[in-house]
Amino acid sequence: MNNYTKLAAAIMLAASTSFAGTSCDDYDNKETSTGEASDFQKSISGTFVELFSEDGFTASKYNDYWVECCAKYTGSTYAGQAMYDMLKTSMTGTIYGAEAQAKYGDGTNGFPNGYQFNCGFIGGVAKFVIDGKKITGLDANSKVVFSHEYTQIDEKNGCYYLKSDDGNEDQFKYFFFMGDTPAETYHLEFRYGNDSVAFRDFFSGQYAYWLASAMLEDETEANRKACIKLFCDENLADYVPTYVYATTDMTWAEFYAGELDKTATSLEEQGLDAVTSATNVKGARFSNAIFELDGETASKIAGVKAVNVAIEANLYNALSDKSRFTVLADAPTDYKVYNEDGSFGKWNSTVATQTATATLTSGFDAKWGNYVISLDGLQDVTTANLQGAVLTTTDGSKYGLQFLNNLWLKPAEFTFCVAEFTEPHGCARAYKHTADLEGKTISNITYILKDTVNVSADMNIYVKKQTSATVTTSAATAGDNVEISLAIENAPEDAAFALSTVKKGSGKGATTLTADDYSYANGKLTLKGSTTSGDIYTVSFASDKYVNIGATITLQ
Incomplete structure (x- = not known):
């Protein structure tokens, strides 16, 4: 029956x-x-x-x-x-x-x-x-x-x-x-x-x-x-529909339309589209990415591949073209429902809540985007199971994140932009789909994972405002107890910038100095001890309301 x-x-x-x-x-x-x-x-x-x-x-x-x-x-x-x-x-x-x-x-x-x-x-x-x-x-x-x-x-x-x-x-x-x-x-x-x-x-x-x-x-x-x-x-009320379960490739806009309660077309117009990369290596390491080569060295990620979906049986039978779907023998643990207008609904999946400590890096200190958030203690999220992630703010807004553009090979860190930004490899970051995060408070990130429970982590991260303020420095010559003048220009009246870090060196090899290594007062930075010509120092100033600003100093 x-x-x-x-x-x-x-x-x-x-x-x-x-x-x-x-x-x-x-x-x-x-x-x-x-x-x-x-x-x-x-x-x-x-x-x-x-x-x-x-x-x-x-x-x-x-x-x-x-x-x-x-x-x-x-x-x-x-x-x-x-x-x-x-x-x-x-x-x-x-x-x-x-x-x-x-x-x-x-x-x-x-x-x-x-x-x-x-x-x-x-x-x-x-x-x-x-x-x-x-x-x-x-x-x-x-x-x-x-x-x-x-x-x-x-x-x-x-x-x-x-x-x-x-x-x-x-x-x-x-x-x-x-x-x-x-x-x-x-x-x-x-x-x-x-x-x-x-x-x-x-x-x-x-x-x-x-x-x-x-x-x-x-x-x-x-x-x-x-x-x-x-x-x-x-x-x-207790009727259970009969579904056909399948997988299908999705563009980023299709993938996130249900989660963000928007149409795929509107998300594409907001810039939630294919992600380009200057390399052809990193993108291929995301197991669930639709990865395409773009020339000899570049690549792009067009969306998410083999996403689990459920299609009501009568609707599936009525489809004139079923070629995009690969039917599964068994019901998956997680899936999106395919709607008769061709869109996909929200995720049907169990969500596990984890406790992780979130830290924000912004502005001058964030080299791969306007903002970088690190989650200490995040578990179970890997490049093998990661399909995407959704940020939620305290006002209820939601934002979809993409491989390489936002989500990294180490999923415990992610980045986003609210304005034009070019990363060190020369790729412009997509920013329009996350532009209005500026000034909001991020309360949660939920990682969407393949064939397992999704992972959710709460946080309380204020997305500091962008600023045109800059730090200018005087010329400095190597020697003992070098003194350098620092000036902040074009700072908003309510910025209240304060020196937050001084580092020696560049890139991943830079060392953060302690109070024993320098002093700062009245706009003058003194590097204690002896220095050598060519030494590189960076100074960073932080504000509760605005992104960090800073400068790089190379000793003569």
Whole structure:
């Protein structure tokens, strides 16, 4: 039995439990009354037509709304249409009783051949008019089929049991209503007949596979749609769509569209595009990169390869071109859902939170971008499993990071820019997709990993503002206790720059000096001890609000 058939069976089994298990043996001897209608009888007054009909909520004009409501649970409009077709078909059968039982079985072995429930009116009735105690049945020509007054003789399991006051023994002797009312659920569900015991059986006996459903003839459009939505919400809440799992290559914009809640086109316009590199070595070391050579020495990374995706089965079958997808034999642990507009949703993945200490390097001290953040203590993230990463700020904004442009071979460090920047190898960093990080506070980074749990690390890093301030130095000649004048120019009034580090040497071999090695006061730096011509020193000034500024000094 497929998912749709199982669901339809579940819907009717849920309804049947309200009637099954009630004791109906004494109803023939129950006395009726000429008193007032019960509160329930008053609550269902009105003229009713069949729910599952062109007069009810399955009128053709509601098809799109049905599909919309179903698609909320099925994952695509293709599946939404299939679900609606199933629901409508399963509730609009034309047979019931012994004939239906012979065709569909009694439910003890499931429903291997499927089934249809008859939710229409029987006994020649096309409309019911309920007015307090009085229930009248009209045929298609508005002629009276029957008309009796009824007494509520019982209430059990949320169901209401009515018996005719007139002593008639025809199929309109009893009415058994579920607890639905037009005011609360916009419809009625009920059975009627002359055998109160047989009402307990939904899949066998003379009433098998029949449950009348009705809606007010003059019900408002708003309530008709509310009834459709309620039906879908109640019956599809636990529905699990059937997916085809596959892998596909994605551009950076496709990869991040779901996470950033933007379209791929808008992300491309923001500069989230292929990353170029001056070498053809480093990019190839990212296992999940779409790596392409660009000439003899350069390369580019166009996006992320072999990303796990889930495609709702009906949507997949409807695709005219499936060539971009490689179907997987088993469901992956992590995936993005493919949408029918061709986009990809957010990650479906478990996230593990790690504790790591974040440190910011900015401005003059950041050689590979406007900013570099280092995470001490980060684990489990490698170039073999890394697919991407998302930064989140305290205002809820999100930013996608790319191999080489932002993410390095050592994933515990990453960089980004908010303005034009050229790194030491001569490659211009993409910056437009992270430009508005300036002045914000980064609260989290989540690494997206292949075939394993994603890794999240919280932080509290303020992205300092850029500045045009500079440090100028006087010429310096090597010798003992060399004194150098330092001046800060064009500094913002609120910058409050202070000398933060003095280093000797260049690149990775530079050594950070201690207070025993130098002194600084009144704009003059004194290098203690002896120095040699050609020695290189760098000075860096830090501010709480602005990126670091500095200068390089070569002794004469």
